[in-house]
Amino acid sequence: MKKVDHIGIAVKDIESALPYYIETLSLTLLGIEEVESQKVKVAFIDAGNIKLELLEPTNEDSPVAKFIEKRGEGIHHVAFGVTDIRSRMAELKEKGVRLLQDEPKPGAGGAQVAFMHPKSSYGVLYELCDKGE
Numbered sequence: 432m433k434k435v436d437h438i439g440i441a442v443k444d445i446e447s448a449l450p451y452y453i454e455t456l457s458l459t460l461l462g463i464e465e466v467e468s469q470k471v472k473v474a475f476i477d478a479g480n481i482k483l484e485l486l487e488p489t490n491e492d493s494p495v496a497k498f499i500e501k502r503g504e505g506i507h508h509v510a511f512g513v514t515d516i517r518s519r520m521a522e523l524k525e526k527g528v529r530l531l532q533d534e535p536k537p538g539a540g541g542a543q544v545a546f547m548h549p550k551s552s553y554g555v556l557y558e559l560c561d562k563g564e
């Protein structure tokens with residue numbers, strides 16, 4: 432794992448959460464995009480050494496919609512920046528980590544992403560995020 436790339440934060444509505452981050456906390460909005468493969472709209476916020484990724488569900492089957500329904504708004508996942516995601520996935524699988532998919536999926540900003548089940552990661556949903564850098 433190279434470094435933590437971002438922290439995902441589930442919100443019901445990006446538009447209503449943004450002023451808190453931008454005006455109250457004086458952070459900078461980097462961009463907003465929709466990520467169809469994950470059924471979310473995301474807003475990236477520059478928090479200095481890390482990014483915050485606000486996640487708003489785009490429909491009721493979204494993993495983020497389920498999360499909010501069950502656990503409320505709040506910290507949803509931690510994303511490690513990696514290179515060569517397929518090799519990282521193979522290594523983790525070999526070590527007994529339960530991955531949530533066999534193939535990487537398209538994430539935000541053109542990255543390839545994969546997730547590890549929180550049940551094999553001591554209660555934390557971890558993402559692998561490969562931007563090809």
Ligand SMILES: C[C@@H](C(=O)O)C(=O)SCCNC(=O)CCNC(=O)[C@H](O)C(C)(C)COP(=O)(O)OP(=O)(O)OC[C@H]1O[C@@H](n2cnc3c(N)ncnc32)[C@H](O)[C@@H]1OP(=O)(O)O
Pocket residue numbers: 439466469471473484486494495497498501506507508510531537538539540542544546548549550554555556558560
């Ligand atoms: C755009 C992209 C990017 O950065 O580029 C993103 O981040 S997209 C970010 C959104 N995409 C994703 O999250 C994709 C990966 N996530 C998933 O596939 C799902 O959300 C799962 C993590 C498998 C959970 O779904 P499932 O339907 O199994 O829900 P469930 O409510 O039955 O959850 C099973 C158990 O995991 C726990 N659980 C669920 N979500 C959790 C989370 N975020 N952090 C920690 N624990 C979590 C539940 O409380 C439950 O524990 P108990 O049994 O003890 O109650």
Ligand SMILES: [Co+2]
Pocket residue numbers: 437439484508510558
């Ligand atoms: Co993420």
